[in-house]
Amino acid sequence: MQLEQQNRAKPNSEGWLRVIGLGPGDPALLAPAARAALSEAEDIIGYRTYLQLAGPFRDDQRVHDSDNRVELERARHAFQLAAAGGRVVIVSSGDPGVFAMATAVMEALEQANDPAWGTIDLQIIPGISAAQAAAARIGAPLGHDFCTLSLSDNLKPWSVIARRLQLAAEADLVIALYNPGSHARPHQFNEALALLREHRTPETPVILGRSIGRTDEQVIVTPLAEVDPAQVDMRTVIIIGSSQTRIIEAAAGRRWVYTPRWYPEAG
Amino acid sequence: MQLEQQNRAKPNSEGWLRVIGLGPGDPALLAPAARAALSEAEDIIGYRTYLQLAGPFRDDQRVHDSDNRVELERARHAFQLAAAGGRVVIVSSGDPGVFAMATAVMEALEQANDPAWGTIDLQIIPGISAAQAAAARIGAPLGHDFCTLSLSDNLKPWSVIARRLQLAAEADLVIALYNPGSHARPHQFNEALALLREHRTPETPVILGRSIGRTDEQVIVTPLAEVDPAQVDMRTVIIIGSSQTRIIEAAAGRRWVYTPRWYPEAG
Numbered sequence: 070m071q072l073e074q075q076n077r078a079k080p081n082s083e084g085w086l087r088v089i090g091l092g093p094g095d096p097a098l099l100a101p102a103a104r105a106a107l108s109e110a111e112d113i114i115g116y117r118t119y120l121q122l123a124g125p126f127r128d129d130q131r132v133h134d135s136d137n138r139v140e141l142e143r144a145r146h147a148f149q150l151a152a153a154g155g156r157v158v159i160v161s162s163g164d165p166g167v168f169a170m171a172t173a174v175m176e177a178l179e180q181a182n183d184p185a186w187g188t189i190d191l192q193i194i195p196g197i198s199a200a201q202a203a204a205a206r207i208g209a210p211l212g213h214d215f216c217t218l219s220l221s222d223n224l225k226p227w228s229v230i231a232r233r234l235q236l237a238a239e240a241d242l243v244i245a246l247y248n249p250g251s252h253a254r255p256h257q258f259n260e261a262l263a264l265l266r267e268h269r270t271p272e273t274p275v276i277l278g279r280s281i282g283r284t285d286e287q288v289i290v291t292p293l294a295e296v297d298p299a300q301v302d303m304r305t306v307i308i309i310g311s312s313q314t315r316i317i318e319a320a321a322g323r324r325w326v327y328t329p330r331w332y333p334e335a336g
Numbered sequence: 337m338q339l340e341q342q343n344r345a346k347p348n349s350e351g352w353l354r355v356i357g358l359g360p361g362d363p364a365l366l367a368p369a370a371r372a373a374l375s376e377a378e379d380i381i382g383y384r385t386y387l388q389l390a391g392p393f394r395d396d397q398r399v400h401d402s403d404n405r406v407e408l409e410r411a412r413h414a415f416q417l418a419a420a421g422g423r424v425v426i427v428s429s430g431d432p433g434v435f436a437m438a439t440a441v442m443e444a445l446e447q448a449n450d451p452a453w454g455t456i457d458l459q460i461i462p463g464i465s466a467a468q469a470a471a472a473r474i475g476a477p478l479g480h481d482f483c484t485l486s487l488s489d490n491l492k493p494w495s496v497i498a499r500r501l502q503l504a505a506e507a508d509l510v511i512a513l514y515n516p517g518s519h520a521r522p523h524q525f526n527e528a529l530a531l532l533r534e535h536r537t538p539e540t541p542v543i544l545g546r547s548i549g550r551t552d553e554q555v556i557v558t559p560l561a562e563v564d565p566a567q568v569d570m571r572t573v574i575i576i577g578s579s580q581t582r583i584i585e586a587a588a589g590r591r592w593v594y595t596p597r598w599y600p601e602a603g
Contacts, residue, residue, distance in 0.1 A: 071557070071558040071559075092367075096368070097367065097368045097369035097372070098367045098369055099367070100359075100364065100365045100464065101365075102362075102365055105364070164464075164472075166471045166476045167478055167479070168479070168480070172594055172595065172596065174476070175475050175582075175584065175592055175594035176594075176596060176597075179582065186586075187586035187587030187588065188587045188588050192472075194365075194472065195365065195464045195472040196464065196468075197431075197462045201431055205432075205433050205438070205459075205460040205461065205462040209441070209442050209460065210433075211433050212434070212435070212438060213435070214485045214500055215484055216481070216484070216504070217478075217481065224598040225599030226599065226601050229508075232507065233508070233509065236503045236504070236506055237483070237504075237507060239503055240500045240504060241496075241500070242500065242504075287340060289338055289340050290338070291338040317442060317445055319445065319453075319454035320451040320454030323454065325442055327442035329439065329443060330443075330491045330492075331491040332491065332496050334493050
């Protein structure tokens, strides 16, 4: 059965829940709708690093910070506050719908199966993702077909991740990688690099974007052969070019990277 | 050779060029940086439908509207105006870096190979894409690994598109489809549907998002088996769920669609 959805209708309740994304961290890239939700909120919930980017807050606003690993608890807490009539915002980085809090909110809603939660005025406000922000800084590497993959094997087996990487490489998609692991747990990114090097030439342009839009922003362009895992941590988004991704050496030492719209006919 | 890029440095020229995205069309989702660029611009260039969404403009601003098919000409015109000292904005819908004007700007820059263009203060300002906006309306279907593919075979052979679809389906990625063709040219979407139906179950949730964030917004949730190509046109973004994408039947007739973070171990 097909259904046209009107999830925007405001139900009969005072409380509401907004799941917002801060974008890359630069206020100039924060959606006005997200800014308005932060201003109207009574309760603001999130990982403390993101709350620091989202603030400052007023004395009449309650700020509930937490560790980064308790997404589901944070989501449940938000529903409880909203069901009790609160105006509640959950803060994510980037786009809440891309490897972020909107999924945990959906999981909490489904698991609770509580009509009082189901009738809450819930809105997800999209944001600009880290991959989009890094891409914009350097040109248009995501200008044509691409995929966005998480290397985290906390909640899925590494075999699924490896197979997805393999097929994405065969499909000649540009690949944006999230959650590449840390210096303490480098195995995911090392294995991903080894796999990608089997499918792409050593010269393939790779972009390492870190803290884009923040004061310590860094964008590195490197050939695939020279990527050093020591340059990558959990705040890095990695964009691996396709066979078509090109570098422009412009005037004044500037370089741009983009993926053209055209694709050559198979020989 | 690795290079850290500082493309934000302002070169010695009065003129500048900003490539902005309007997001899905709702001003509440337009980045303040894009709004500021529109306000500071002397010349504003774009497809006329997008210019209508971006305006109104002041009497002292020159608006250059055009047909949608002349991306490269528009990009060249923008460089010429900026090289002559103008403050120029190119308007895209969504994210200019995703199937939009940033790529054409890069192509124009590379082909011209003109130092006067290469030193222009060029910035690409990212935006919220149509797929992200549609996803946010309905939950979090892009909450885990996904790809973004264009079905347009204007500039690449259909065989490349079909192979990418095939591999993305095998990788069990959520698939966001852009440029599905029109009622006059339905073959791309029909062929894509046939291919996807070989790999995904009939119940796979599919989201058809049209004009998200505008007054005629429409979001349809349908099983893959019931997708009707007549429901799809060039303003529709299509999101095909993975094997894990789930529907929540919430209270008050509301439904949400999301893709969980976890993935079952292979049997």
